[in-house]
Every structure is written in C-alpha cells, then in structure tokens.
Amino acid sequence: MTGSRVYDVELTGITKRYHEKIVVEDFNLGVQRGEFVSLLGPSGCGKTTTLNMIAGFIDPDGGSISLKGRVINGIPPHKRGLGMVFQTYSLFPHMSVRENVAYGLKTHRVPKAEIIERVDRVLALVRLEGYGDRIPKHLSGGQRQRVAIARALVTDPQILLLDEPLSNLDAKLREELREELKRLHNETGITTVFVTHDQEEALSLSDRIVVMNLGAIEQIGTPKEIYGSPRTEFVHTFIGRSNRFSGTVTVARNQQVHVTTAGGLGIELASVADVIGGDEVNVYVRPEAVTISAAPLDGHLTQIDGRIQAMTFLGAITEYTVASHGEKILVRVQNESDRFQLDDPVTCWWDPRDALVVPRKVAADGTLAA
16 A cells, blocks of 8 residues: 555554454555544444544554554553543643643653643644643633643644534634644644544545445545545445435446436436446435426436425525425525525426446345335
8 A cells, every 4th residue: 555655643454353343454555754643433334443543551462553654563651652531531630731731741751841841832733722721620622622622732742533522512712723623734734543423524624535334445545525525325324415226227238327206207327337238226315416496407318307305405505305206305505585486386406427326235035225
C-alpha cells in the first residue's frame, strides 16, 4: 500500500479478535501528514477498537501499525508521541484547568517556565484564556472538552486521536465544538484520526472518511465521494437518506437496464454490471438527486408520474413525498414559495447514473432479503 510514500499513520492488515469474534479484519489505511481522517460507522463496527490499537491501549492480533514509517507494535502508549481525547474528558477533578493541561508536561520534566508558556499558548488556542484557575466542575461540558483537547495538544503530539469527543454534548454545543475542531485543525495542521458514529460530524470535519461495518472497511473517500458516490448498499443507507425501490430487472441490454417494481413502477437505469434480466434488485436514489416538476420532461427516459402525498418544511429546503404505483418517492428541493400543494400531480426524474443498483440476496430458505 505504501510504495515510496511514508504516511504519518499506516495500518497494514490489522486484525483483532476477542475469543472467536473478529472485531477488526484485514484493516488497511494510510493517513497523510496534516490529514483529518474520520472512522465512521455504527456501534460495534470496530472503529474505537481500531483507534485504541493506534494509541497502544490494545494490541492487534495481526498486521502492523506505523507512525511516520516506524513500526510501533508493542511500544507502550506513553512512548508513541500521540495525543488522545476521550469521550468522557477524563480530567482530574481536584486540579485546576492549568494543572490539568500541564500534567503531561510535568511528567516529562519540562522546565517550569516552558510549561507556563506552552499552557498559556494552548489555552489561547482553545479560547480558554482566563479559565486557568477554575476546576472542572465549574466548567460547562463544552469547556471541559476544550480542556481535554488542550491537554492533548500541549505536548506537541505527532498525531491527535479523538474518540467520539462530542457525543456527550447537547446538539448546540456539538455544533459549536465541531466548528472549534475544524478551526484548530486548520490552525495547527496536526494529523488527526477521529472516531464518530455521527455522519454529519464526519462529513463536515473530514478530509477523508473511512466507513466501517462489522469490523471491515466499506469505503474510503472524501465526504463528497462518500455521500455522492457510495459504492455499497451499506454506505448508501448509512450515510444520509435514500429512496429504495425493490423490483425485477425486465430489460438489460444495449447499455440500458429497466427495473419494474411489484406495483408496476418502471425505472430506467444506466448499464449495470453483473445484472441480467430476471434478477431481483434494490435501486437506491438520493432525495437530492430527484427532480420534481408540474409537467413531464420531453424525451427523458426516467419519468415517474405521481401525486404529492406529504410536504415537510425544513427551513432552507422542503421535503416532498410523492406517491406513485404503491411507492413513496422522497424529494428534497430548495425552497420556493408555494411551489406545490398536497395532491398536486407531478413528474419526478433523475439521472440514471445517480442510482445505485444492488442485487437482492437470497436467504437459505429461498426467500429474498428485504
């Protein structure tokens, strides 16, 4: 995977088992200098285990972990030169903010004058000037998390590891701290690996996202690639919302695929590899990829006639639910005053290339998966 490139963090063939259960399997990732990479996935997918293996709290059962080209398997956490921010802050309750931030420097016997200078610098960086004498119980959740970030940064770590640092905050604080993390990364340029189950956090913060499921990587890509060009069914359904249509391939020739649902809805698609006539498939389309109008579009293959069944105002956008042939099509559009009303007849379409087609799996008893 490396070739001649030296990554700040590189995981090669990492595997972790607990008894017979594989938690992480054949995990390969290279994080470039200054990059912000998020490990994203549902609970139990192996993302925190992967982060803890980078940190040295857990030993992999197979594979190697390298920092800046040096294999660190077996090296204890405190000798890896990493900064770690936990979900639960882990501050010393009896120490002041300044003492908490300075703790790592004192254990490394940094001179007192340098400790003062570095603590002042990092408190300013996280915008906590004037809070040095307070103790954690007198701080808000957001302020405590900033102290935890400052404590991780003050030692000038090679890599910053963040384990769901925003999950214990309310929605408004999460948004504020998310912006702070983005600012801090832009200002420091520190290579960062971030664990989250929140897709909005990952999309807004990351240079690249690693989508994980059941201990394996589903897809690695930029936020735009992950959202706009999901490669697997899991990524399409886990990231954002999608329309799903289940049907049968009735035409598959000449770079054209036609799928018909049980209710008779016909969907035209671009050529799809490994799909033939008679296959049972699921078709996924993002609501943002669907166009809606009051009149049909001349010559467009993928046109679906229906009626507005529901409307939801969401500020900058409106969400329409269009009923057609027993299916419900979710459409998201930028707001235009009173564009459509309930029960209006409409036509929907999308670019066939914006659809993901996935063969439906057959269970052992011969039934189709949902």
